[in-house]
Amino acid sequence: MVNATVNAQDLRAILAYIAETIHRREADLNALDSAIGDGDHGITMRNGFDAVKARVAELPAEAGVDTILEEAGYAFMEATGGAIGILLGKSLVAGGQALGGRPALGVPELKMWLGAMESTISSTGKSQPGDKTILDSVHGANQALAPFTDDAGELVTALASAAEAAEQAAQATANMLCQKGRASRLGERVLGHPDPGAVSFGVILRAMLEWIQQNRPGQVST
Numbered sequence: 001m002v003n004a005t006v007n008a009q010d011l012r013a014i015l016a017y018i019a020e021t022i023h024r025r026e027a028d029l030n031a032l033d034s035a036i037g038d039g040d041h042g043i044t045m046r047n048g049f050d051a052v053k054a055r056v057a058e059l060p061a062e063a064g065v066d067t068i069l070e071e072a073g074y075a076f077m078e079a080t081g082g083a084i085g086i087l088l089g090k091s092l093v094a095g096g097q098a099l100g101g102r103p104a105l106g107v108p109e110l111k112m113w114l115g116a117m118e119s120t121i122s123s124t125g126k127s128q129p130g131d132k133t134i135l136d137s138v139h140g141a142n143q144a145l146a147p148f149t150d151d152a153g154e155l156v157t158a159l160a161s162a163a164e165a166a167e168q169a170a171q172a173t174a175n176m177l178c179q180k181g182r183a184s185r186l187g188e189r190v191l192g193h194p195d196p197g198a199v200s201f202g203v204i205l206r207a208m209l210e211w212i213q214q215n216r217p218g219q220v221s222t
């Protein structure tokens, strides 16, 4: 078993694959947002990741994983509005900056990336886990990554744990009241409905995992 890493070319392909996945999930994400918001979350995510896909395709060949992720964040932020545009865009930028100079993504880099995302979302949104936001699923992913040591970790296994934890954390937001944004006025009407941003982050990690499993099968542990 080879310890898989994701190089810069892989990361471009992964971001394009996430964009395709978001297209397939757009209607679901809009429906989730209709329950607790204005029903446009899927549209926002689609616009954002279409912009990401276009931006990374035009970056110079020598762009590293740090630059690709940082530019993806700027593209997402510029193409979208609302809280999710700022939170996800800015945290992707921070994730890219945290990877400064790294040649590829392995377990340590995944932890640096998602750690930077969590602290940026928390400080930008002035939010805590439990507030029913995207932070809940990012926090869940980071908790799942904690046991994976930098030298012994296997990227596919670590990413599978992170994706699973993000999805579970997103579903758990259904039992929370909104503490942030316009939806905080809805009170108990939001119970039973997960936060769409938290669900989207699970979709992103699951798509990353799927791309690696489909394109690097020799490196996938069973």
Ligand SMILES: [Mg+2]
Pocket: 033, 037, 038, 039, 040, 041
């Ligand atoms: Mg909305």
